[in-house]
Amino acid sequence: MTATRFDLPVIEEETRPHWEAARDRRLLIRRCRACGVAHFYPRPFCPECWSEEVVWEEATGRATLYTHSTVHRNDLPPFGERVPYVAAVVELEEGPRMMTELVAAEPADVRIGMALEVDYRDLTDEVTVPVFRPVAGSVA
């Protein structure tokens, strides 16, 4: 019996370009041509103004840490094997926030506002997810 894993996203037609880009180490978000606001997750219309003129845009991958929690218990496979890990909400330079994981950081060194950059974790041959790591020298 194969153990169920709970970390794999459901890739839909609408979001496939985002995931294909992630496999190529690029972070795609969407921006509205009508009002200019960028958004995440990718939607078929702008959540600010409902315009359907939304286009893919490659984000810089630069972000700051908005809030976080070091997870010590999570019985869901495969998260239990990773504890302790830092669950994080990051604010992209382009504006939108992402729920993600902060990697390559000691939990004790994690500070709200610290500068981050995108990194990638290959989950399977098909699926790569964006994660974030501190920009070198940014630890307060």
Added chain:
Amino acid sequence: MAWNRVAVVGAGLIPFGELFDQGYEQMAAGAFRAAVGSVDHGFDPALVDAAFVATQRGTLWGQEGIGGNTVPTAIGLAGVACTRIENACPSGSDAFRVGCMAVASGVHDVVLVIGVEKMRDKSSEEGLLARAAGGHPVYTRGESAPVLFAPFATRHMHEFGTTREMLAAVAVKNHHNGTLDPYAHFRNEVTVDDVLAAPPVCHPLGLLDCCPQTDGAAAVLLVSADRAQDFTDRPVYVAGFGTATDHPYLHEKADFVGLPATTLAAGRAYEMAGVGPAELDMAEVHDCFTITEILDVEDLGFCDKGKGGVLALEGETAIDGRLPVNPSGGLLAKGHPIGATGVAQLTECWWQLREQAEDRQVALRHGFALQHNVGGRGSGVAVVNVLTTNR
């Protein structure tokens, strides 16, 4: 002026806990009998002409397809109109809100609102944790309940200087209240040191910052306010209610220092009731985690934003404080059998307003009590109900 078209004439629950020796239907029957037995002038169960059943996760007792027809047979009312309400953690309080509308509309005369939840029959991998873990099907995975609240604690501490001792004060207070509540799952005191030394779950939340998983059931009986005197000389009226939604995914939250669904729902309930926080004698609020009670008391307007951590620490929300919060022990000590939670909170408010809460009785000054749940994915839904003795 308060809305006051509906009266609560009966309310009751079964003692909460790990009830491995009781099935879902037995728990439902126990809560129904408790509510029927509480009606001062007696109550013929055949008077019930509609029931609203709150059960959030039938899967936790192996019933994927639990529906509104499950409970009537269990309580001897096969044939009665019955609808299941599922609205995440506020399922019970929303079933109550819907039941009130059913009575106020004149469609139904006597309504039973009953919440029932089996939480402990399944292992965590089959149970709540796994079922709650999905998040957005695309972008947020692995979020167990503490992961949905701990980032709020981190940000609240960052912006307002809230401390782990303030979080702990909520657990200490609610566990103390639980020692006074014969229906509570946990009836032991804890100290600030106990809370701070408990195993970490999701920093800054430790084990004693988290509510347990609990089995339980609770029920209330609603009639038109005009008929209340037929059943009791001490009716409690429904002054108002409100519900609201918010973004369910954390990355779209406006900030991490409040739960907007609560603020919106409370505003609607206060407006309908014609009162504000200053008129409340007590409140039962959603303390699934210690930080949640701190967010609640701010979002409900009991204090300024950022000051919630001070309320429990300084005793303002103790049973003998300025505005007692969670005298029942709250979710932290009484337990959180999801569908039953809101109905049990309403039962506590009913007892308090009728001065039947024994050792945990609060002082009544204005005759208003508030009940609140917030939950669902990312605290995306909240319900607030306001009860009163004033007509």
